[in-house]
Amino acid sequence: MPVIEAAGLYKIFGRHPERGVQALEQGATSADLRRDGLTPAVIDASFEVEAGEIFVVMGLSGSGKSTLIRMVNGLWETTAGTVKIGGQVISEMSGEKLRQVRRERVSMVFQHFALLPHRTVGENAAYGLAVQGVNTSDRRDQADKALEMVGLKGWGASMPGELSGGMQQRVGLARALASGTDVMLMDEAFSALDPLIRREMQDQLIDLQERLDKTILFITHDLNEAMRLGDRIAMMRDGRIEQIGNAEQILNDPASEYVAQFVQDVDRSRVLNARSVMQQPPAVLRPHDDPQTAVDLMQEHQVSSLIVLDDERFQGFVTEPDARAAREADRAELPLDRAETARVSANAPLNDLFAPAARQSVPLVVCAEEDRFLGLVSQSVLLGAVGSTPTRPDEAENERGAGDAAQESQRHQGTADEHMTAEATTGTR
Numbered sequence: 424m425p426v427i428e429a430a431g432l433y434k435i436f437g438r439h440p441e442r443g444v445q446a447l448e449q450g451a452t453s454a455d456l457r458r459d460g461l462t463p464a465v466i467d468a469s470f471e472v473e474a475g476e477i478f479v480v481m482g483l484s485g486s487g488k489s490t491l492i493r494m495v496n497g498l499w500e501t502t503a504g505t506v507k508i509g510g511q512v513i514s515e516m517s518g519e520k521l522r523q524v525r526r527e528r529v530s531m532v533f534q535h536f537a538l539l540p541h542r543t544v545g546e547n548a549a550y551g552l553a554v555q556g557v558n559t560s561d562r563r564d565q566a567d568k569a570l571e572m573v574g575l576k577g578w579g580a581s582m583p584g585e586l587s588g589g590m591q592q593r594v595g596l597a598r599a600l601a602s603g604t605d606v607m608l609m610d611e612a613f614s615a616l617d618p619l620i621r622r623e624m625q626d627q628l629i630d631l632q633e634r635l636d637k638t639i640l641f642i643t644h645d646l647n648e649a650m651r652l653g654d655r656i657a658m659m660r661d662g663r664i665e666q667i668g669n670a671e672q673i674l675n676d677p678a679s680e681y682v683a684q685f686v687q688d689v690d691r692s693r694v695l696n697a698r699s700v701m702q703q704p705p706a707v708l709r710p711h712d713d714p715q716t717a718v719d720l721m722q723e724h725q726v727s728s729l730i731v732l733d734d735e736r737f738q739g740f741v742t743e744p745d746a747r748a749a750r751e752a753d754r755a756e757l758p759l760d761r762a763e764t765a766r767v768s769a770n771a772p773l774n775d776l777f778a779p780a781a782r783q784s785v786p787l788v789v790c791a792e793e794d795r796f797l798g799l800v801s802q803s804v805l806l807g808a809v810g811s812t813p814t815r816p817d818e819a820e821n822e823r824g825a826g827d828a829a830q831e832s833q834r835h836q837g838t839a840d841e842h843m844t845a846e847a848t849t850g851t852r
C-alpha cells in the first residue's frame with residue numbers, strides 16, 4: 424500500500440467552488456473559471472508515494488505545488504478528490520485524529536525555517552517531541568542525535584539567531600527527524616539558501632535518506648534540484664500534473680511540449696547518475712571458472728573482457744588476451760586483473776564519471792557497500808547518455824507516422840509483388 428495516495432484532487436478558491444469542478448470536468452478552462460470569479464489552484468491531480476521514496480513535485484510559481492502539499496497534510500480541505508496517508512482518508516478525520524497524524528506520522532520542513540527565536544537550537548529540534556508529550560530527558564537525547572545527524576553536534580545550547588541560514592535550515596530538518604515520523608513533507612525547504620549551501624543540504628538529504636529510508640514529499644521550483652533528489656518527479660503546470668516519472672524518463676521521453684521545453688537546457692551530466700545508465704554484463708565469471716571458459720564466453724558474447732563476481736561482490740576483470748595467454752600456458756586459474764578498477768556509487772552524477780572512465784580501458788563498476796555489484800558503465804554508454812537529446816512529443820508522433828507509412832508502403836509493395844507473381848504463374852501455366 425502506498426504511504427501517500429492522492430486521487431482526483433481539486434482545489435478551487437472562490438464562492439461555490441464545486442461548480443468550478445463540474446465546469447472543468449465538462450471541458451471548461453481555467454480562464455473560464457477565472458472569468459466567473461473562481462481560482463483553480465489544483466486540477467484533477469492524482470499520484471502515489473511509496474514507502475522510502477523521495478517524490479518531488481516540481482513546478483513554477485503558481486503551478487499549484489504548494490497548494491497540493493497543504494491538502495496532503497490537511498491544512499486546506501480539498502474541493503474534490505481524496506488524500507490518504509497510510510490508507511486513512513485525511514478529509515474524514517476528526518480534528519483530534521488529524522492532529523495525532525501530524526504529531527506521530529507526518530513532519531514538515533518549511534522554506535523559511537519556522538524556528539522559535541526564543542528557544543535554543545536543542546529546544547527547537549525537540550519541539551515536535553514536546554508536542555507528542557515525550558519526557559524532557561528522552562526528547563533531549565533524541566534531539567541531540569538528530570542534530571548530530573545534520574552536522575550540528577554541540578550547537579544545542581545556541582540560539583537560532585547565532586546560526587547561519589544553512590544551519591537554521593538544518594535545525595528544521597533535525598526537528599523533523601527527531602519527531603520520528605515516517606513521512607516528511609518538505610515545502611521549498613532549500614529555496615531560501617545560497618546555491619553552495621543548498622547543494623550541501625541536498626547532499627545531506629540524500630545521505631540521510633540512504634540511512635533512514637523516510638517517505639518524503641518534496642516541493643521545489645528548481646528542475647535541477649528535482650532531478651537530483653527525486654526517485655520520481657511530478658511536473659506541474661497551471662494546477663495540473665503534466666507528467667510523472669523518474670529523471671531519465673522525463674529527460675528522454677517528455678509527455679508534453681511544455682515538459683520538453685522545460686528540460687531542453689538541462690545539463691544531463693549533472694542530472695543523470697550512474698544508476699540511470701548502468702547496464703548488466705552479458706555474462707559473468709566466477710572464481711572457480713578456468714581460462715577456457717572465459718575465452719568461450721567472451722567469443723560467444725563478442726566482448727573483450729568480463730567481470731568476476733564472488734557471492735555477487737566484484738573481484739576484478741579478465742581480459743581476452745590475458746585469458747588466451749593463460750589457456751596457452753595451461754593454467755587452471757583465471758588471470759584476474761586486480762589492478763585498481765574504478766568503482767562508483769549508483770548516485771554518482773555522470774559529470775563525475777568522465778575522469779575515471781578516461782583512465783581505464785574497461786567499464787566503470789557501479790557498486791554498493793562492500794563492493795556489492797550493481798552494474799557497469801562503459802565509455803560509449805556514458806558518452807551516448809550525455810549526448811542524446813529528448814524526443815519531443817511532436818517528433819515522436821512524426822516518427823510513428825513515418826513508421827506507419829513505411830509499413831503501409833511495404834504492405835502495398837508486398838501485395839503488388841504477390842499480384843505480379845500470380846500473373847506470371849498464370850501466364851506460365
